[in-house]
Amino acid sequence: MKSNLMIAVLAAALSTAGMTAPALAHDGEDHAATPQSAAGDGVIKAVDVKAGTVVIAHGPIPALKWPAMTMKFKVESAAVLNGVTIGKRVHFVLKNEHGKPVVSEIHVL
Numbered sequence: 001m002k003s004n005l006m007i008a009v010l011a012a013a014l015s016t017a018g019m020t021a022p023a024l025a026h027d028g029e030d031h032a033a034t035p036q037s038a039a040g041d042g043v044i045k046a047v048d049v050k051a052g053t054v055v056i057a058h059g060p061i062p063a064l065k066w067p068a069m070t071m072k073f074k075v076e077s078a079a080v081l082n083g084v085t086i087g088k089r090v091h092f093v094l095k096n097e098h099g100k101p102v103v104s105e106i107h108v109l
């Protein structure tokens with residue numbers, strides 16, 4: 001089921017790749033021509049289910065031209081945080097929600 005979802009996300013990203021839409025913003029930094037979705041790996045540093053946020057020390061994300069860094073993300077829904085606890089190594093998927101990166105999937109490694 002999860003791999004089907006991944007394919008759906010990628011297909012959606014590809015189908016919208018040619019359209020003009022707000023690019024993923026990165027904490028106020030200006031990154032041109034960023035895609036509608038991207039994935040990265042990292043370590044969970046904090047989880048706030050109530051606020052719907054997660055802090056991830058992530059590696060470089062070449063698709064977004066992001067260097068490695070620790071940053072706070074919003075999650076698409078609280079369900080994304082199921083099983084996600086501090087110290088876990090994760091693979092995560094970001095999607096572009098009105099120009100802001102939102103974590104749509106977290107897979108504990």
Ligand SMILES: [Cu+2]
Nearest residue numbers: 066069070071
């Ligand atoms: Cu970052």
